[in-house]
Amino acid sequence: MTTLFRRKTVAVAFAALALTLAGGGIAVAQPAAQAPAEVAQPAARQPDSGSQPAVTPAEARKAKAALAQGPSALATTAGTVASAVVTSGGTLLRGSPQAVSATRYGPGQYQVLFNYNVSLKTFVATVGTTDPFNVPPGGEVSVAPRLQTPNAVFVQTRNSSGTPADRPFHLVIAN
Numbered sequence: 001m002t003t004l005f006r007r008k009t010v011a012v013a014f015a016a017l018a019l020t021l022a023g024g025g026i027a028v029a030q031p032a033a034q035a036p037a038e039v040a041q042p043a044a045r046q047p048d049s050g051s052q053p054a055v056t057p058a059e060a061r062k063a064k065a066a067l068a069q070g071p072s073a074l075a076t077t078a079g080t081v082a083s084a085v086v087t088s089g090g091t092l093l094r095g096s097p098q099a100v101s102a103t104r105y106g107p108g109q110y111q112v113l114f115n116y117n118v119s120l121k122t123f124v125a126t127v128g129t130t131d132p133f134n135v136p137p138g139g140e141v142s143v144a145p146r147l148q149t150p151n152a153v154f155v156q157t158r159n160s161s162g163t164p165a166d167r168p169f170h171l172v173i174a175n
Contacts, residue, residue, distance in 0.1 A: 053105045055148045063113060063149045066100045071116045082173040084112050086155070087130050088166040098173075108157040108164035111146055112171055119150040121173045127157060128170035139167045 055063075075082070075098055084095035090104025092112070100113040125143040129136040138160045146152035157167035 052144075052147050052154050053109065055146075059103075059111075059149070062101070063151055066113055066115045067117070067151050069100075069115045071098045071114075076116050076175050078175055080175045082114055082116075082118070082175070084171045085128060085130060086110060086112060086169055086171065088157075088168045093130050093168075095171075104166070106164075108166055110155040110157070110169075111149070111152050112155060113149075113152045114173065115151065117150045118153060118173050119145050121175055123153055124172045124174070125155055125169050127167045130168045137167055139165060141167065141169050143171065 071082075074080070075096070082096045082098040084099040084102065085093045086102040087093050090102050090110055092099060092102040098114050098116060100115050102113070103111045105111065123143040123145075125141045127136050127139045127141050140158045140160070140162070142156045142158075144154050144156075146154045153171065153173070155169060155171065157165060157169060159165040159167075
């Protein structure tokens with residue numbers, strides 16, 4: 001009886017392996033799908049569809065000055081984080097010492113500037129609240145590297161229907 005169960009177990013294991021490999025082979029054989037428009041780089045998108053605003057010479061000077069200030073060596077070691085809490089009006093309310101400033105460009109468009117290069121870091125953002133006793137408003141948030149500014153990120157907030165809208169947010173940069 002135990003021999004019968006062992007044979008069935010081996011047969012089931014081989015069948016599962018064969019199905020897994022067959023499924024993977026089918027997925028590899030399919031033609032590569034083109035990336036949807038929302039995955040494209042912001043600079044390649046239409047101006048009214050959520051692209052990043054151009055970097056002004058004054059912003060470029062401010063970014064270079066923040067980089068020159070630089071963080072402490074401990075602040076950018078692996079496993080540490082930088083953070084920022086930004087109001088819906090684009091004011092940097094609080095954050096880690098590496099967060100230098102926040103700027104609001106238009107409805108739901110923000111830049112958060114840091115004093116070190118964050119272009120290859122991990123960004124996490126969420127619609128938040130600036131008042132510790134309230135629930136944040138409903139909505140969505142996206143974060144991406146800021147074009148032509150290695151020490152900044154671009155944050156875009158929207159209401160629940162997808163329309164650009166000013167929302168407070170919390171941002172974390174994982175080093």
